[in-house]
Amino acid sequence: MKEQNSKADQEPKIxxxxxxxxxxxxxxLENGEVFDSNENGESLKFKVGSGEIIKxxxxxxxxxKEGDSKDISIEPKDAYGxxxxxxxxxxxxxxxxxxxxxxxxxVETEEGQQGIVTDVNDSEATVDFNPPLAGKVLNFNIKVSxxxxx
Numbered sequence: 115m116k117e118q119n120s121k122a123d124q125e126p127k128i129x130x131x132x133x134x135x136x137x138x139x140x141x142x143l144e145n146g147e148v149f150d151s152n153e154n155g156e157s158l159k160f161k162v163g164s165g166e167i168i169k170x171x172x173x174x175x176x177x178x179k180e181g182d183s184k185d186i187s188i189e190p191k192d193a194y195g196x197x198x199x200x201x202x203x204x205x206x207x208x209x210x211x212x213x214x215x216x217x218x219x220x221v222e223t224e225e226g227q228q229g230i231v232t233d234v235n236d237s238e239a240t241v242d243f244n245p246p247l248a249g250k251v252l253n254f255n256i257k258v259s260x261x262x263x264x
Contacts, residue, residue, distance in 0.1 A: 197249030
């Protein structure tokens with residue numbers, strides 16, 4: 115005698131709050147520059163609604179089915195926030211001790227804040243503590259590869 119599948123087993127799973135999902139994505143800036151992708155690597159795994167990833171990405175996977183893909187655009191408020199010019203500060207070169215800062219290098223404060231040196235002159239360096247993608251619209255192609263219901 116053959117076992118019959120229940121109706122629930124036949125219906126495709128749809129991503130909902132609390133589900134664990136695996137996705138592949140490519141993220142691009144408005145100018146088309148790819149800023150991140152896992153297409154040829156390991157899937158991104160996260161629990162929907164947990165705050166593990168940016169809000170716009172989390173919201174976008176809700177309602178998708180396993181195997182679905184789509185393109186989305188995320189405004190800064192639902193990604194890394196607007197650019198805050200008050201987080202770009204001038205720091206005396208003496209702060210860096212023997213290590214003269216160079217434009218483009220990452221620095222970290224004693225409190226663990228990370229920033230990027232954006233300018234250096236004879237007396238000071240400008241360090242930007244904004245997230246690198248702050249103030250930017252992020253465009254993603256997302257493909258849901260697995261859904262684990264919880």
